[in-house]
Amino acid sequence: MSWIKRHWWAVGLFAALAVAFLSPLASPHPDGLERVAEDKGFIQRAREAPFAILPDYVLPGVQNEGVATILAGIVGTLVVFGLVYGLAWALRRRSAHAAR
């Protein structure tokens, strides 16, 4: 079995990171709910979060906005991968150890 076939999950993670690299190309237009909120006049009800870590998918302190967006995307992709991998690992069926 080739390396790529055995390590398909690394290829998949790499593909997800490649998608994050496309994030500066995303449309800046409001999304469906924001559009409805603007059209129907309730957008001003939205409250800012009481704290900000990576608001608007931009890594703070990076001058170039495209680079800041890509970096925020990479951070988020890796955090989600690690979190869900860990969660799934903790929840997996331990059939190998036989039912107790």
Add this chain to the structure above:
Amino acid sequence: MHIPDGFLNTATAVGAWAVSAGGVTYAVRRVSKELQERQVPLIGVTAAFIFAAQMINFPVAGGTSGHLLGGALAAILLGPWAGMLVLTSVLTVQALLFQDGGLLALGANILNMAVIGVLVGWVVYRGLGRLLHKGRSETAISSFAAAWASVVVAALAAAIELTISGVLSANVALTAMGSVHALIGLGEGLITAAVLSFLGATRPDLLKLGRAAPEGAR
């Protein structure tokens, strides 16, 4: 369609938290009974891909954009219970780390996109799978329809929450949210069908891996 804090009243947001907590608790129980160790990497990769893809807003008509939600994709790849946990995790990271979607509203966002979106995607995909012949184009059609329906029904759920919160009348909320997301859902359908067709052509074993039942279960 990540709802920010302020759109929903407290009673609606708390109620949505209660319902989604029940759904996610049930999903955790099912996953801990059924998940096999060899499925763990696929779940992590699916979550990473959905997070990254959610950053790519695509334009739809009228100066509006949409992005993949991934509920149907996760349900088709992993089954509804693991899919629900994947979407819940993505939404939680988005709210905590990126301030995308409110904290009080996170329960409603989980309810709409992780619980309802995933279940609708799953039910439509399975239902069409029973009606249609088994083949590549049939799978593409089923996944497109499942993805479209998951986005539209999730948007209608958000519209109902806005109505209960007294923001809009039911008529206005359902029409406005339904019509714009009927367009966004087309993008969701195209991306979902394309990803699944690509996997089906290159690694059909991964499509089977996520849905494989553990020995002795079911």
